[in-house]
Amino acid sequence: QQQVKQSPQSLIVQxxxxxxxxxxYENTAFDYFPWYQQFPGKGPALLIAIRxxxxxxxxxxxxxxxxxxxxxFSLHIMDSQPGxxxxxxxxxxxxxxxxxxxxTGTRLTVIP
Amino acid sequence: KAGVTQTPRYLIKTRxxxxxxxxxxxxxxxxxxxxxQTPGQGLQFLFEYFSETQRNKGNxxxxxxxxxxxxxxxxxxxxxxxLGDSALYLCASSLAPSExxxxxxxPGTRLTVL
Numbered sequence: 001q002q003q004v005k006q007s008p009q010s011l012i013v014q015x016x017x018x019x020x021x022x023x024x025y026e027n028t029a030f031d032y033f034p035w036y037q038q039f040p041g042k043g044p045a046l047l048i049a050i051r052x053x054x055x056x057x058x059x060x061x062x063x064x065x066x067x068x069x070x071x072x073f074s075l076h077i078m079d080s081q082p083g084x085x086x087x088x089x090x091x092x093x094x095x096x097x098x099x100x101x102x103x104t105g106t107r108l109t110v111i112p
Numbered sequence: 113k114a115g116v117t118q119t120p121r122y123l124i125k126t127r128x129x130x131x132x133x134x135x136x137x138x139x140x141x142x143x144x145x146x147x148x149q150t151p152g153q154g155l156q157f158l159f160e161y162f163s164e165t166q167r168n169k170g171n172x173x174x175x176x177x178x179x180x181x182x183x184x185x186x187x188x189x190x191x192x193x194x195l196g197d198s199a200l201y202l203c204a205s206s207l208a209p210s211e212x213x214x215x216x217x218x219p220g221t222r223l224t225v226l
Contacts, residue, residue: 043217046216091155098167099160099170102147103154105155
């Protein structure tokens with residue numbers, strides 16, 4: 001059973017648009033929620049991460065919104081660029097554990 | 113500082129064979145985790161090692177095993193290969209298995225089972 005559900009599966013936006021990727025989880029023991037970016041032929045790279053004690057975190061053009069009561073979190077990419085075209089994965093883990101439960105991924109395409 | 117390195121990058125094996133993959137973590141990192149990535153199942157956790165001890169194990173059959181050496185380098189072994197084992201195997205390292213410690217991924221080993 002998928003512990004973290006991610007949508008949409010794919011997303012196409014124009015340059016400058018704001019793609020939004022959503023994730024939902026069931027396990028309330030999860031307390032660390034990272035987002036990873038993966039380019040073809042590369043391993044995933046950490047973009048930004050959040051803990052449930054804050055509702056929003058921003059790093060550069062990337063923002064995570066977190067809704068603890070709804071058990072949902074989302075990634076917003078401001079002023080998206082063609083170089084942002086990649087697959088994005090949300091993930092979650094329990095305290096003290098490095099075993100991440102990943103979403104199924106969203107393939108983002110930013111059209112120039 | 114050099115990133116996580118994995119060898120080999122590509123591997124072709126036949127059913128029934130066994131394979132060993134290697135991972136060298138970032139210098140100073142003592143925790144190593146392994147993941148399997150496939151188009152159908154996505155990224156799935158295999159196991160995690162810290163100080164030469166397996167701390168966590170994912171839901172994979174016993175054919176999948178691993179170990180960690182005193183220098184934090186890690187290997188994973190898959191015995192009696194099946195077609196479904198074809199995947200990208202990713203290694204990730206972190207300083208320690210503390211809460212939410214950042215994991216850095218290597219480029220992966222692409223295993224093809226014929």
